Amino acid sequence: MITLSLAEIAEIVGGRMHDIPDASAEVTGPVVRDSREAGPGSLFVAFVGERVDGHDFAAQVVEAGAAAVLGSRPVGVPAIVVEDVQAALGALARHVVRRLGTTLVALTGSAGKTSTKDLIAQVLRRKAPTVFTPGSMNNEVGLPLTALTATDETKFLVLEMGARGIGHIRYLCELTPPRIGLVLNVGSAHIGEFGGREQIAQAKGELVEALPPAEEGGTAILNADDPLVRAMASRTKAKVILFGESGEADVRAENVRLTDTGQPSFSLHTPSGASDVTMRLYGEHHVSNALAAAAVAHELGMSADEIATALSEAGSLSRWRMEVTERPDGVTVVNDAYNANPESMKAALRALVAIGKGRRTWAVLGKMAELGDEALAEHDAVGRLAVRLNVSKLVAVGGREARWLQLGAYNEGSWGEESVHVSDAQAAVDLLRSELRPGDVVLVKASRSVGLESVATALLETGAEGEVAAR
Numbered sequence: 001m002i003t004l005s006l007a008e009i010a011e012i013v014g015g016r017m018h019d020i021p022d023a024s025a026e027v028t029g030p031v032v033r034d035s036r037e038a039g040p041g042s043l044f045v046a047f048v049g050e051r052v053d054g055h056d057f058a059a060q061v062v063e064a065g066a067a068a069v070l071g072s073r074p075v076g077v078p079a080i081v082v083e084d085v086q087a088a089l090g091a092l093a094r095h096v097v098r099r100l101g102t103t104l105v106a107l108t109g110s111a112g113k114t115s116t117k118d119l120i121a122q123v124l125r126r127k128a129p130t131v132f133t134p135g136s137m138n139n140e141v142g143l144p145l146t147a148l149t150a151t152d153e154t155k156f157l158v159l160e161m162g163a164r165g166i167g168h169i170r171y172l173c174e175l176t177p178p179r180i181g182l183v184l185n186v187g188s189a190h191i192g193e194f195g196g197r198e199q200i201a202q203a204k205g206e207l208v209e210a211l212p213p214a215e216e217g218g219t220a221i222l223n224a225d226d227p228l229v230r231a232m233a234s235r236t237k238a239k240v241i242l243f244g245e246s247g248e249a250d251v252r253a254e255n256v257r258l259t260d261t262g263q264p265s266f267s268l269h270t271p272s273g274a275s276d277v278t279m280r281l282y283g284e285h286h287v288s289n290a291l292a293a294a295a296v297a298h299e300l301g302m303s304a305d306e307i308a309t310a311l312s313e314a315g316s317l318s319r320w321r322m323e324v325t326e327r328p329d330g331v332t333v334v335n336d337a338y339n340a341n342p343e344s345m346k347a348a349l350r351a352l353v354a355i356g357k358g359r360r361t362w363a364v365l366g367k368m369a370e371l372g373d374e375a376l377a378e379h380d381a382v383g384r385l386a387v388r389l390n391v392s393k394l395v396a397v398g399g400r401e402a403r404w405l406q407l408g409a410y411n412e413g414s415w416g417e418e419s420v421h422v423s424d425a426q427a428a429v430d431l432l433r434s435e436l437r438p439g440d441v442v443l444v445k446a447s448r449s450v451g452l453e454s455v456a457t458a459l460l461e462t463g464a465e466g467e468v469a470a471r
Helices: 006-013 054-063 085-100 113-124 142-147 168-175 197-204 227-235 286-299 304-313 342-355 372-388 400-413 425-435 453-462
Strands: 016-018 043-045 068-071 079-081 103-108 130-132 156-160 180-183 219-223 239-244 251-258 264-270 273-278 323-326 332-335 361-365 393-397 419-422 441-445
Touching (some): 006 079, 006 085, 043 054, 054 068, 068 085, 085 142, 085 168, 103 168, 113 130, 113 286, 113 304, 130 142, 142 156, 142 168, 168 197, 180 286, 197 227, 219 227, 219 286, 239 286, 251 286, 264 304, 332 342, 342 361, 342 372, 342 441, 361 372, 361 425, 419 425, 441 453
Parallel strands (some): 068 079, 103 156, 103 180, 130 156, 180 219, 332 441, 361 393, 393 419
Antiparallel strands (some): 016 079, 264 273
């Protein structure tokens, strides 16, 4: 974070200083909410959670070197006390972002946000210092904490924005006003909370509504291949750039194909030229993510050749998202267990088939959460798709939703033993350990709450005869 005195911070957040012997003392380190990350010059934000009260760690963080605590009550050590800690954190982030004047890029969508954010960051940091959301810290707390890691040297700030209801993205844009807003897609993620795709589109479109007008540099980057996203052009006064495979897209892909190992290759076309891309990531769904990143980079002045080179060299920066690892015995494990929704589940199955071309493929799948009344139909559809794609074996893990997955597969293709339901992750591991053969490819995917990453971890430990080679 930029250097600020405790007196300045108190004024910015509307707080009262307690037990501060020197109001001119400065915060020179990061703003953190985890006491273990506190260090010299840091500011510790004390939240009260269901099980842990951050205020209880006040003395510990100051002993570790923190300049002060930002909390809701005095704690006997230097503290800035406010009524609403979350609102104060947001006010501090808003002040810092405005003072820095950095170019802020915000993105949202039902699927692919984190992968696209990682691509944008890897492309832009070739041009100038870039700060971006780590992992999926895309809510009312994670977003301002990310923004506060920016410094005077930061040129680009790339922030992922999530939403679980109408008004959420509008609020996030008030905390960190973007100049460039990117909407990837409108899918079925969280449809149970929103009530329908139209409501999801309404929420996601709050991003483009928050952009400054075109004459002030505002730019909306929209997916030309998604009708609900493309329609958002009417909701903004910003300049509109379309990306996609549509011939009408300003930034588009032509001649899309997959390599023998399942990595997308295509010709990137931008208003400034064309260049070829072959990605290190796996699955055709990354083409859309790459085009979105390319559109942002083009708007910020990068050439087609620069963008193509960066996209071709970019890797995965976030855990458990299409992590492809080959065991010494030739079994390939695809760990995509961070989260799941109908769109990402179908994309992962297609990627599995591409990676496993000519080999035996396993789809170890679990529940997709927050689908509401659509849950049965969506799980059934994923099971049926596994059959249509000729996945060798489906292992559905867990309770009711997993049974729907397995029944969808069974009813689509009369698979018999080719689809199986198991009760939990350990049962899946036991089955795989007994039946996997060298050369098999295993996809592991479910919503985060299911915890299927433990299956991938166990499989890699099982095959760890010496060093595991990651591709």
